[in-house]
Amino acid sequence: MNAVDSTRVRKIRIALLVGALALFALLYAPQPVLPQLAHTFQLSPGTAALLVSASTLGLAVAAIPLGTLSEAVGRRRTMVTSLLIAEVLGLLLPFVSSFPLMVGLRLVQGAAVAGLAAVAAAYLADETGGRQLGTTMGLYVAGTTIGGMSGRLLGGIVSDFAGWTGGVLAVALLAAVCTVLFVVLLPTERNHHRQALSWAPLLGGLRAALRDPVLYAPYLVAAMGMGSFVAVYNVLGFRLTAPPLLVSPALAALAFLAYAAGTVTSALAGRAADRWGRARVLLTGLVLAVLGLLVMLADDLVLIVLGLVVFTGGFFAAHSVASGWVGARASASARGQASALYQFAYYGGSSVGGVLGGTAYGAWGWSGMTVLLCCWLAVAAVGVWITRSHAGGAVVAPAQAREPQVASES
Structure with a gap:
């Protein structure tokens, strides 16, 4: 790689890191203030969680159409336009006084x-693929964890003295700075050849992404893993601020520092998958997530935080590998659609899991919700294991050996 290409790759990584920070800060801005919102509007935990589930549902529904549209209009144009619109809506949100609105x-x-x-x-995958794809995707996912952590942490702390409106506005302003950097830094794509806006080739790519049985394992990890993850973080504030813990909202927000574990493990998991194979690292991440949930069963603040760190690290390790797996496995003509399907599963799982998790917590408490989430993660693990066997071991071969094959297939 020459100096020009190396500089371009660094710009891409920085741009997508700050873009991911803005995206995830905006997407989960209300999450740390759900207890205050529930009190203000007299809502149950499950109903308050609709503010999170609505955004992830919108993302899930729009992912496939916009992923497909990007094949025709260009990837950069699609990403920049989307983030700008989301930022404008994020700035409006604190000034809305109707919960349904x-x-x-x-x-x-x-x-x-x-x-x-x-x-x-x-x-x-198009612009920085090849042997570094696992590492590059791991760094991108690490950026999503930074966005998730900083947005939740900032919103929770500010809300303790400025109310939920101040917390949500503070997150929107942080995202505005990141959005500007993203627009300025992100280069126009070089390696993506736009397709004509014709349904036949675009739907052909979608069919190709759906027909590959190996891709169903990462889709399942996305749905079950993200459903569990959002359920935990949606109700965490309710648990920490209620008896017997009675933690203040500002201190409860510090629990979101557990996201730092995801920042580390997502980057490490990408490298580990390049070396030891995706399925092996995926299963390890899912096992760690279950262990973290079990540790959090104790009514002890230290153990809850420790379990949250393990759970978060395990989830993001699995997510990093699963998302990179999709980009590497799908053919060039179906890569946008396969990525969109992964996002559909990821955020569809978030929407359903967030509501079901909050409802389970309201009905059966933290222990009942934990049983439900462990079952979801077990289903994801079984899916990865079956795919591993179905592929005859190819999935567990070192990813570095596979990437050139994917590039040649592209």
């Missing part, structure tokens, strides 16, 4: 950010 606004905002979430992996 807030839910509707969040639904549209989620649909807007789908253009970045669904296309980023395909853009990375």
